[in-house]
Amino acid sequence: MKLQAPLIVSLLLVVITFLGCVQDTAPAKPNVILIMADDMGYECLGGNGSLSYQTPRLDGMAASGIRFTNCYSQPLCTPSRVKIMTGKYNFRNYQYFGYLNENQYSFGNLMKEAGYSTCIAGKWQLNGLSYDLPGFQDNSRPHLFGFDEYCLWQLTVPGNKGSRYADPVIEQNGKMLDCSIDDYGPDIFADFVIDYIGRHREEPFFVYYPMVLVHSPFVPVPDSPEWANPDRRLERDKEYFSDMVGYTDKIAGRIIDALRQNGIYENTILIFTGDNGTDRSITSETSWGTVHGFKGNTTNAGTRVPLIFSWPGRISEGRVYEGLVDFTDFMPTFAELNDREVESDGRSLLPLLRGEEFPDKERVFIHYDPRWGANVSKYRNQFARTLQYKLYQDGRFYYLPDDELEEHPLDTESLKDEQLKIRDLLQERIDEAPRWIDD
Numbered sequence: 001m002k003l004q005a006p007l008i009v010s011l012l013l014v015v016i017t018f019l020g021c022v023q024d025t026a027p028a029k030p031n032v033i034l035i036m037a038d039d040m041g042y043e044c045l046g047g048n049g050s051l052s053y054q055t056p057r058l059d060g061m062a063a064s065g066i067r068f069t070n071c072y073s074q075p076l077c078t079p080s081r082v083k084i085m086t087g088k089y090n091f092r093n094y095q096y097f098g099y100l101n102e103n104q105y106s107f108g109n110l111m112k113e114a115g116y117s118t119c120i121a122g123k124w125q126l127n128g129l130s131y132d133l134p135g136f137q138d139n140s141r142p143h144l145f146g147f148d149e150y151c152l153w154q155l156t157v158p159g160n161k162g163s164r165y166a167d168p169v170i171e172q173n174g175k176m177l178d179c180s181i182d183d184y185g186p187d188i189f190a191d192f193v194i195d196y197i198g199r200h201r202e203e204p205f206f207v208y209y210p211m212v213l214v215h216s217p218f219v220p221v222p223d224s225p226e227w228a229n230p231d232r233r234l235e236r237d238k239e240y241f242s243d244m245v246g247y248t249d250k251i252a253g254r255i256i257d258a259l260r261q262n263g264i265y266e267n268t269i270l271i272f273t274g275d276n277g278t279d280r281s282i283t284s285e286t287s288w289g290t291v292h293g294f295k296g297n298t299t300n301a302g303t304r305v306p307l308i309f310s311w312p313g314r315i316s317e318g319r320v321y322e323g324l325v326d327f328t329d330f331m332p333t334f335a336e337l338n339d340r341e342v343e344s345d346g347r348s349l350l351p352l353l354r355g356e357e358f359p360d361k362e363r364v365f366i367h368y369d370p371r372w373g374a375n376v377s378k379y380r381n382q383f384a385r386t387l388q389y390k391l392y393q394d395g396r397f398y399y400l401p402d403d404e405l406e407e408h409p410l411d412t413e414s415l416k417d418e419q420l421k422i423r424d425l426l427q428e429r430i431d432e433a434p435r436w437i438d439d
Contacts, residue, residue, distance in 0.1 A: 029204040030311065031268040032111065032334065033193075033255065036084070036208075037248055038077065038123060038215040039295055041278035042069075042304040044245055049287035053245040057253030058272055058308065063318040065270075065310035066353065070387060071325040073276050075295065075302035075379065076370045078125065080275040080327055081210065085145070087331025087344035090367045091434055097372035098154075099128035100145070102135065105342070107334050108146025111206035114338035117148055119196050121189040122210040124152040125159070139174055149173055151192035153185060153212055164212040165219050166233035181230050184222050186213050190251045194258040201262040206334075211251070214244040216279055221247040238281050266313040269337075269353075271330075277302035296376045298368060298383060299406050311353055321352065323360035324387060362386065365429050382433060384426040389419070391426035393435070 042048050047059040047067055074080040078097050079090050085106040086093055093104055100106075112118045120142055128136045135141060142150040151172040153164045162169025168185030170177045172192065179188070193209055218240040220226040220233055226240075227233055252272060259265040278284065278293030278301070285291075294301035307325060309315070328346025335341060336348040345365075352358040365384045370376045382393040390398045396409040397419075415423065 028267055029115070030313070030337070031205050031207075031259075031264060032116070032271070032337070033207040033259075033268060034209065034271045034330070035252060035255070035273075036210045037213060037272070037274045037306075038211055039276060039279050039293075040214050040245070040248065040274035040306065041276075041284075041291070041293060041295075041301060042071075042274075042306050043284045043286050043291040044214075044274075044278060045306045047308075048306060051285040051287060053242055053284070055245065055249040057249050057256060058306075061252065061256065061270065061272065061310045062308045064312065065308055065315050066319045066321055068307035068309075068325050069320060069322045071273065071305050071307035072303045072364055072366065072385075073274070073305045073327050074366065075276050075298055075368055076372065076376060077123075077275050078372075079368060079370060081126065084275075084327040084330050087328050087342060087346050089328065089345045089365065089433065090369060092345075094369065094371075096128055096131055096133065097370060098125050098130045099133055100126040102141065102144050104145070106145040107331050108142075108206070108208065110146070110331070110334055110338070110340065110342060112146040112148070114340060116204045116206040117200050118146055118206045118208075119149040119151075119193070120147040120208045120210070121151040121192045121196075123154060123164070123212050123215075124150075124210075125154040127155060129154065129156070129158045139171055147208070149196065151189055163234065164215070165217075165221075181233060186211065186247065186251060187222065190254055193255060197255075197258050197264075198262055201264050209255075210275070211248065213248045213251075214241060216281070218244060223247060223250070241279075241282055268311070270310040272306065272308045274305035276305065296370070297379050298366065298381055300400070300404055302379075303366065309349070309353055314354060322387075323358075324364050324385075325349065325361070326364040326366075363426060363429055365433065367433055382430055384429040386422060386426070389422050389426065391423055391430065393430055397423055 044050055044053055045058055046055045047062045074083055079094055082094050082100055083090060086104050095101055108118050127141055137156050139156050153170055155171045157169050164185045166184055167181045168179050168183060170188055193207055217236045218238045219236055220240055221243045224243045259268050277295045279295050280293050282293040291301060296302060328344055329349055331342055332344045332346050332348040333350050336350045363384050363386050367382050369380045384391055388400055390400055398406050399410060
């Protein structure tokens with residue numbers, strides 16, 4: 001049967017219109033924003049039981065997303081940053097404190113290759129400034145790791161040469177910003193991120209925001225009464241730590257508001273975490289007891305960090321996930337989001353975000369060699385853990401619910417059969433990594 005020309009044209013128009021509607025209604029690739037606070041342990045968020053600090057915006061984010069109760073980082077900043085950016089254990093690529101080798105493939109590279117526009121704002125500290133490594137004065141190194149734009153502290157200027165808070169030293173897209181005592185670093189970074197969101201709202205973007213808050217020195221924030229006096233803006237007192245936590249929450253809220261104002265809140269995966277435990281000088285009260293910060297140490301107080309995922313278009317109500325998660329899991333999550341594969345020691349969290357079947361991880365492993373001063377490097381170690389048990393390379397075995405400070409190793413001669421099985425499972429994981437600490 002032959003079709004008449006007018007009928008053929010009509011059918012083609014119908015098909016074209018249908019395809020156009022499918023294209024228009026197909027969900028766009030989600031934006032991704034990863035915010036990582038500096039030196040903020042698990043106990044600092046109200047949603048995690050904090051009684052010392054107020055974090056209403058982050059708590060609200062958790063109430064409509066997924067709050068993770070057992071996310072583990074490295075105990076110190078650079079080890080955590082190298083791990084989260086590459087998805088690999090430290091023994092594979094950690095060389096120096098304050099350094100990421102340019103031969104590494106980061107999540108910035110991954111997202112850029114997947115078609116995202118990319119930016120980074122906040123703390124860099126990856127050029128090798130402490131050791132004058134090759135390229136330490138190269139202000140284009142963020143581009144090597146996949147970031148189109150940047151606004152950074154400690155790119156080519158060491159941290160001891162300028163503040164990250166009032167009167168900050170910040171490099172933005174190849175230029176030093178002209179700052180004064182009236183400028184506050186965290187506001188500059190937040191303004192940069194919010195401006196970036198507005199400029200790129202029509203295309204998928206990836207923002208990595210490693211904050212400078214709440215790292216010491218503990219100084220006033222613009223919401224502190226003391227900020228009114230310019231002479232006090234760099235005044236150091238740990239009493240300001242609470243204000244700094246509150247300002248971290250405020251900035252997270254500003255970013256959430258910017259996503260709503262630009263009409264892209266529903267199609268953005270927003271993530272909040274911390275790079276390691278809280279500073280050792282800080283003591284916090286929680287609904288589950290007093291927590292002394294232990295940044296740099298391998299106990300829970302040094303490695304357990306907050307983690308929240310929000311994706312309003314896919315996560316419809318607040319959920320709590322109590323399974324194990326660690327910093328190797330971010331890279332494969334971003335890879336699966338873009339139908340790509342990467343070399344990683346972690347696994348994708350995307351099925352969990354989508355509400356699909358997601359078996360709990362049996363164990364996590366941490367290789368920790370900070371290479372940063374005697375007071376920190378004395379904690380260098382390897383361990384593997386389940387939710388309840390933890391085994392170190394030297395054989396110390398702990399039951400954490402009864403001994404969170406790890407003061408009383410279990411008597412290996414008195415272990416029950418189930419405990420022996422768990423210890424063997426953890427030992428198997430430790431044996432898979434290079435043995436590097438003398439007994």
